[in-house]
Amino acid sequence: MNNNNSTNKMRALVIEHQNITPNSFADRATKSLIAELESRTIEIVTATSYEDARAVIMASQIDSLVLALEKTEEQIVNSHEEVDLLAALQARQPEVPVFLLAERARTSILNNRQLMERVDECYSVLEDTADFVAGRIVAAMRRYRSQVLPPFMKAMMHYNDIHEYSWSAPGHQGGIGFTKTPAGNQFFEFFGENLFRTDMGIERAALGSLLDHSGAFKDSEVEAAKVFGAHQSYSGIVGTSGSNRTIMQACLKDDDIAICDRNCHKSIEQGLILTGARPIYMVPSRNCYGIIGPISQVQMSKEGIALKAKNA
Structure with missing residues (x-):
C-alpha cells in the first residue's frame, strides 16, 4: 500500500487488482488516471489486494473508491470479493462514490447484479480518457463531502476558503498577532492557521448570528433538532x-x-x-x-x- 499524506485533501482509494498485467494498457490507463487525480490535488491511497483495501477502509475515511478490474467474464460473475469489500465500505461510509474501471467488452456483460448495485459509475479503460474520468471522480467527491458536512461546519469551511479579511475582533487577527514572539509563533504553528482564521465574532455576516439564530447558526440548530427528535435546539x-x-x-x-x-x-x-x-x-x-x-x-x-x- 502506498499512501501520500496531505492535510485536508480529498482522498481516493484506488484498487488495482493483482490480476492486472504489469505495463498492460489497463495498467497504464490506471496509472494515468492516478496521475491526473494527483494533479488535481487529490490524495491517492493505492492497494493491490482486497485485504489491503479493507484495512484502509476500516482505519480511515475516504472520499471515493476506484476499482480497476481485469477479470474474465466467469470470474466477474462468480466473484464475491468485490461485493464483500463494497458492502464493508458502504456499512462504514454509506454514500461514498464507487467507480469501476474495466474493458468495455467486459463492462457490457457485467451481470453480477450485487456488484453493479454498489457501483455509482462504470468506465472503460480503452475508451474514456483519464481527464474525463478524473473530472467525474472529483465532482462526485465534492458532492459527497458537501453532503457529509453539517451546516455550520460547511459554512465555516467555505468562509475559510474565501479568505475574508476583517478589522473586527478577535485582536489576534487570524493568528498573525501571535507570530510576533517566539512563544506565540510556536502556539500558532501548533494549532495551525485555520483555527485562528475561523476564530470570529458574530459581526461576520457570512455565518449569520448566534444571538439572532440566523444563517448557518439557524441551519445547524434546525438540523440538530431534527437529528435528536426535538422541537427546537440552541447553540x-x-x-x-x-x-x-x-x-x-x-x-x-x-x-x-x-x-x-x-x-x-x-x-x-x-x-x-x-x-x-x-x-x-x-x-x-x-x-x-x-x-x-x-x-x-x-x-x-x-x-x-x-x-x-x-x-x-
Whole structure:
C-alpha cells in the first residue's frame, strides 16, 4: 500500500487488482488516471489486494473508491470479493462514490447484479480518457463531502476558503498577532492557521448570528433538532457544563423538586445551587469492586419518590 499524506485533501482509494498485467494498457490507463487525480490535488491511497483495501477502509475515511478490474467474464460473475469489500465500505461510509474501471467488452456483460448495485459509475479503460474520468471522480467527491458536512461546519469551511479579511475582533487577527514572539509563533504553528482564521465574532455576516439564530447558526440548530427528535435546539458556547446550568436555570425555580442521579456531574449540582431547587437523589448500586451500576426500581417508584420529596 502506498499512501501520500496531505492535510485536508480529498482522498481516493484506488484498487488495482493483482490480476492486472504489469505495463498492460489497463495498467497504464490506471496509472494515468492516478496521475491526473494527483494533479488535481487529490490524495491517492493505492492497494493491490482486497485485504489491503479493507484495512484502509476500516482505519480511515475516504472520499471515493476506484476499482480497476481485469477479470474474465466467469470470474466477474462468480466473484464475491468485490461485493464483500463494497458492502464493508458502504456499512462504514454509506454514500461514498464507487467507480469501476474495466474493458468495455467486459463492462457490457457485467451481470453480477450485487456488484453493479454498489457501483455509482462504470468506465472503460480503452475508451474514456483519464481527464474525463478524473473530472467525474472529483465532482462526485465534492458532492459527497458537501453532503457529509453539517451546516455550520460547511459554512465555516467555505468562509475559510474565501479568505475574508476583517478589522473586527478577535485582536489576534487570524493568528498573525501571535507570530510576533517566539512563544506565540510556536502556539500558532501548533494549532495551525485555520483555527485562528475561523476564530470570529458574530459581526461576520457570512455565518449569520448566534444571538439572532440566523444563517448557518439557524441551519445547524434546525438540523440538530431534527437529528435528536426535538422541537427546537440552541447553540451554546459555554460547553456541556455551562449548557447544563443554562437548561436547569430555564426549567427550575426556587423550591422546585428535581430528581437527580447522586452520581451526577458537578454542573448539575451547581445548577441546583443557582436555581434553589430541592434535589431528590437516586443512589446507584455498586458491585464489590466499587463500580457504579443501575438505580433500583424501588427508588424510582412513585411511592419512593414521594417519600424522598417529603424529606427533601
